[in-house]
Amino acid sequence: MMIIECRKKVIPIFVDVKPSELRVLDNGSCPATELFRFREAIEEAKNTVGLTFDSSNGDWSNLVKKASDGVMKNLLEVEGETLGQKQYPKY
Numbered sequence: 001m002m003i004i005e006c007r008k009k010v011i012p013i014f015v016d017v018k019p020s021e022l023r024v025l026d027n028g029s030c031p032a033t034e035l036f037r038f039r040e041a042i043e044e045a046k047n048t049v050g051l052t053f054d055s056s057n058g059d060w061s062n063l064v065k066k067a068s069d070g071v072m073k074n075l076l077e078v079e080g081e082t083l084g085q086k087q088y089p090k091y
Helices: 032-046 060-085
Strands: 013-015 051-053
């Protein structure tokens, strides 16, 4: 099962490719049902806010910092959602 199908949080990182350029290539080695799933996942990834990086004029350390900041932000959001669902005893 694909991560996107599980409804997990995803932060796409597009290196040397623009999200609009993503395509699933059909070389005949994959069943049609799998191709359909891949195409849907690609379309969802293209519409998900992520990071883009051009290695020819970018700074890799900046990409890593942005990615780690994004992961930390999402972890804090998930933690906040989880804390909001827990029932704490009243004293």
